[in-house]
Amino acid sequence: MPYNVLIVDDSPGMRKVIRKMLGQSGFATDLCVEAGDGCEALDVLSKQPVDIVFTDINMPNMNGEELMEKISVSPEYKHLLVLVVSTDRSEERMQRMLALGAKGYVTKPFVPRTLGYALTKMTAGRA
């Protein structure tokens, strides 16, 4: 089944790279939207039917961890699958994000196949 995806990163270049990797991975997507920080992401989520969120952590206005905190306490976002894509590979941060409900964690830099594997693992078992 095709998924609706939201890419959250303050770098337009990185958003483009993730979008391109999604396209070439063959992962079925219907809608693919973008946001530059956590605030924009929440705005998009309130208006669009998103299934999967890719989020960076270090972003202005509202960072990825703050975004996860908001998502984790909102029943309307319970269905979301969140994949963190970040330069922060510290154990402390990974554990915090996973504890908040992130389903996967990819560290930058990464090769295209890594994103595909993470997505496949995250969506395994979903119809």
Next chain:
Amino acid sequence: MTHVRTVAISDCIVSADHNAVIATHALGSCVGLIIYDPQAQVGGLLHYMLPDSGLDKERSQQNPFMFADTGIPLLFHAAYRAGAKKERIQVTALGGAQILGINDSFNIGKRNLMSMRKILWKAGVMLHHEDVGGTSPRTARIEIATGRIVVSSCGGHQEIAAS
């Protein structure tokens, strides 16, 4: 009746023949790039030596399969002509080793791999499998009927099945 077609260094073979097996040997610093469309049952193997034809334009005109940037597009175009579709193609990279005992201060194997990754990324093509690097040469073969790839190195081998 299965028959084996061998790809030499700086060479490329594409086939839609279900009885064909395409093979190559002595993948040291060279890279063997194998592509396969499981629906059309079309496959190809390119064995290239060097990353960039810009350093020797004349030679690349004589033999474009010697270089990654000229050989890889030709591999794909030949596969398309034989019925393969870009969105279905699975890509496997092999080789790019730094062979011990050979004077390779430029680390040609690593550069060959880097050039391949850049070309595939720019073309929007995913690299699905790889068995690269290290210090040992490899031998590889692909069965056109099934897409099954067998890679041999240092007395061992592994199989990569088409998905």
Next chain:
Amino acid sequence: METTELKPTELKPTELKPIMELAVAEVLEAMCFISSEGESPEAAGQYPPDWICGELDFAGNLSGSFGIAVPPATGATIAANFLGEDECDLSEEQTMEVICELTNMVAGTLLANLDSRSAFTLSPPRPGHSAARAAGDGRTGCTVALDEGLIATWLEIRDRA
């Protein structure tokens, strides 16, 4: 990469430089398909005015600043390779933005190599100033040779949290 036994703030420039070089190599090879050829003998001094620079601040168990600078031609190649585009199709703005993201990724990789356990925060990367000094008091500079040119990096660790 293993965290060194010395605290990062105790590392000398000769110990920091290989770690900086490794971070550059890891990011450029994975995301820009560019090989690093080790530290360049070129002195890390003041950047030429046309170099493209990015910098950011970091905070956590370690605090400080980090920056990179590249010649225009190297910057264009990095950006084109990263985005999978032709150099002629990219604007200066896009190139600058990619260099900023590169600053972000190299800083993150470097900090993780210095301290893999603690989380850190990075400020949004911003265009840097070519007039800045690459190395000086309290600032470690490392210039890395690439098969596509040069990249200069600098690191300033100011204090511990």
